[in-house]
Amino acid sequence: KAGVTQTPRYLIKTRGQQVTLSCSPISGHRSVSWYQQTPGQGLQFLFEYFSETQRNKGNFPGRFSGRQFSNSRSEMNVSTLELGDSALYLCASSFSTITRGNEQFFGPGTRLTVL
Amino acid sequence: AQKITQTQPGMFVQEKEAVTLDCTYDTSDPSYGLFWYKQPSSGEMIFLIYQGSYDQQNATEGRYSLNFQKARKSANLVISASQLGDSAMYFCAMRENTGNQFYFGTGTSLTVIP
Secondary structure, eight states, X not given: OOOOEEEOSXXXXXXXXXXXXXXXXXXXXXXXXXXXXXXXXXXXXXXXXXXXXXXXXXXXXXXXXXXXXXXXXXXXXXXXXXGGGOEEEXXXXXXXXXXXXXXXXXXXXXXXXXX | OOSEEOOOSEEEEETTSOEEEOOEEOOOOSSEEEEEEEEOTTXXXXXXXXXXXXXXXXXXXXXXXXXXXXXXXXXXXXXXXXXXXXXXXXXXXXXXXXXXXXXXXXXXXXXXXX
């Protein structure tokens, strides 16, 4: 069974631009969660999608948004990029929602650098 | 207040010895879940173990066990018979049912010495 895949793996953008990251979950998994990891703030939960609906949301500004398609693939969009958005963005999939304690499988992450 | 506190930025353990990684949490939600993840230098997060707030017994998964002390709000990870491949960052995390938030600690870097 293929694992969670994220594209692209590395990305360099400039301030003010927008970016879209993609995540393909493990086949059969319906929940996709996104996390931001930075040296200063550590790992922070962004949001979770389940069956194309946003189920949970972390404490991030509206510039961070996401969506999930009918095949469970998910995209995360960040608009008006700021230097502080430079981070490793991790995606995780699980069979059910994270609220049921199901094991999450993480992808390798997308390393975003904002110049 | 921090939702998850990991007070050990770095830990060293001799190969084949056991090691305990500390984690305390803060929540007023009666229903919550606690998780431990391992992040090797490759960057990928690996799920290790889960403990539900209503679980009566401590969770165990192979060489990993979670020492759950609910009254103390502590969820320490115990790794028995450490192996060189255990060298990694370890994160404690909590999911609250109310608000459905998911919080991570700052992590503990574990180094296993041959």
